[in-house]
Amino acid sequence: MRTSGLLCLSLLGLATGGLSLPTQAQTPTRPSVADTALTQRTASGVRYTIRQQGTGPIAQSGDRMQVHYTGFLPDGHIFDSSVAQGRPLRLRVGRGEVIPGWDEMLLLLPMGSRARIWIPAALAYGSTGVLNPDDDTKFMVPPNTDLIFEVEIVKVR
Template identity: 75%
Template sequence: MRSIWLFFAAFAVLLGLSSGRAAQAQTTAPRPTVLADTILSQRTASGVRYTVRQRGTGAQAQAGDRMLVHYTGFLPDGHIFDSSVSQGRPLRLRVGKGEVIPGWDEILLLLPAGSRARVWIPAALAYGAQGVRNPDDDSQFTIPPNTNLVFELEVVKVH
């Protein structure tokens, strides 16, 4: 009985993905991808992947807009390397102006205010080959070179 259920579940997933591909061919929307943990995500042309956990209903940012964003940044092994939540206040930035890593400039333009998303950013769109040195010990890295990053993001406000 279980194998029959699994067959139908797999068939339904395949149908959903193939019909999604037909719709994507007609638009410029990011491509869905099934990740190892089976979360359906979107992929931008540059390779940033994201899953919208909560779609916001607020303003959509345009390049140059000011934003307030809560974030928690994770290394691939799950360790947190930085968090505005633990600092008690969201980050203020102008999106699309190079004030943050390129992967953020790209993804924040896709998320309206009120959105929450998990974002996977390739190393080339994060800190690349230079990484980020530990400010307390220059011989070590907070973010090693060529490290892909994961972020939990919340767009608090766009103005």
């Protein structure tokens, strides 16, 4: 797997409950159904729950960011994790380097924030999905799959 994770669109060629983001010393746990009392929804349909409100700057389009994440399929299986890779994902937000749901959400979360994010398939990998790099007859993310992420905004600059 590439160090920048599945989220980088350029590398792929692609256009819920009270859990917190696991640190490098913790193992991610299976997400559960969203707590609707705490969950907010964007106009595009992305849902999110702030687990820890950050106090740092909020990224502007084009800013460089470092983000720790763990991505879950709806059944709770982890399909990708910067935590497991041992370093946060580095990206420029708002430039299409990540899935559209991420580009939207990363512009809303201040540095230091931890959040659970539910991204509809259309704002993730859509009808294409993501093939398993070791077996192109299987999918890591099946087509038309909604995704769940635990994220931590590590750095904004």
